[in-house]
Structure formats: C-alpha cells, structure tokens
Amino acid sequence: MQRRRRINPKDDATFYIDTGGDKAGLDVQYINAIKGRGIFTSIPFQKGDFLIEYRGELISKQECERRLKLYPVRLKVFMFDFHFDGKLWCVDAAKEDESLGRLVNDDHRNPTAKMRQLSVQGKPHLCLFADRDISPGEEITYNYGDSDWPWRCKGLDEVMPLETCGATQAT
Numbered sequence: 001m002q003r004r005r006r007i008n009p010k011d012d013a014t015f016y017i018d019t020g021g022d023k024a025g026l027d028v029q030y031i032n033a034i035k036g037r038g039i040f041t042s043i044p045f046q047k048g049d050f051l052i053e054y055r056g057e058l059i060s061k062q063e064c065e066r067r068l069k070l071y072p073v074r075l076k077v078f079m080f081d082f083h084f085d086g087k088l089w090c091v092d093a094a095k096e097d098e099s100l101g102r103l104v105n106d107d108h109r110n111p112t113a114k115m116r117q118l119s120v121q122g123k124p125h126l127c128l129f130a131d132r133d134i135s136p137g138e139e140i141t142y143n144y145g146d147s148d149w150p151w152r153c154k155g156l157d158e159v160m161p162l163e164t165c166g167a168t169q170a171t
C-alpha cells in the first residue's frame, strides 16, 4: 500500500497564501437562520494540517476603527483584530469575495480548528489549522476568543438572528 507523503502544514499554508485560493475538500453549507453559513469538510484532515486562511484586507487599528463606525452591525463581525509585531492590526473580511475563511463559525467548547498567525514576507496572515483529526462532513470551527458573543449566552443560540450579532473578533 502506498502512503501519501504529508505536506508540511506551514509550507502548505504559505502556498495558499501566495496563490490566494482555498483548498479542495472544504465547502460552504447553509446551516440555519441563526448560524447562517458554515464551512464543512468533504475529505479527512489530520491534526495539525493547514485548513484555510482568514483572507481579507490587512488594515491598521486606526483604519479598523474608522470602518467600524461606518459598517452596519452585520459586517462588523468580519473584522478580525490581532496583535503582530507590537502593533494592533485588523483583517477586514467584510467583502463577500467567495473566500472560505470568513465563513468559519465560532465554537468555544469543542472547536475543530485553531487560528494561528503566520508571517509571510514580513506580513501577518491568519490561518486555521486542524486542532484534531477531522472526518468528512464535520464543520470547521474555531474559538473566536473571549467576548460576550451573543450566541454563547444560554438560550440565545436558538433565537438570536444573524443581524443582531455585533462585535469584532480578536485573538
């Protein structure tokens, strides 16, 4: 039996960062009116595998604050702020550009993936890696971080519509 040689996850991530595309084996599915869409696997992934980049426009903290004043609530959740090289940055993924990273949902209890920063040519990139082995048909999720996310409040995950959620993500 031939064994498939595993690609180094960091090299794999760098390849997708450079080419700007998403991997095969990951698809968008509509879940329900509360969660909206999510990303699901159609092939197995191993713990540690690179999955998806959270792609968008890399902007400064100041520009992020300016846009947050202008954006409607439903777009604010696509602003992902994080520290890199001693400064606060933000990836603005508000634009519907068919990239998959922006559609990955939150799970703070049993996520399938973990968000990590990768520096490529001096620029930070936000990448999701498998936090455990993932079977076909599972949803890719990660912990959005400590925040009072409305859907985490007891009972609200059943009734909170997409438009009412509003806070920026942060690492």
Ligand SMILES: C[S@@+](CC[C@H](N)C(=O)[O-])C[C@H]1O[C@@H](n2cnc3c(N)ncnc32)[C@H](O)[C@@H]1O
Pocket (backbone or CB within 6 Å): 034, 035, 036, 037, 038, 077, 078, 102, 103, 104, 105, 106, 107, 151, 157, 161, 162, 163, 165, 166
């Ligand atoms: C970055 S978007 C993820 C993609 C989103 N599901 C969509 O269809 O556009 C974040 C939004 O997804 C929803 N969401 C993410 N995780 C959720 C969860 N665990 N339960 C309910 N809604 C969730 C919330 O509406 C949140 O504002």
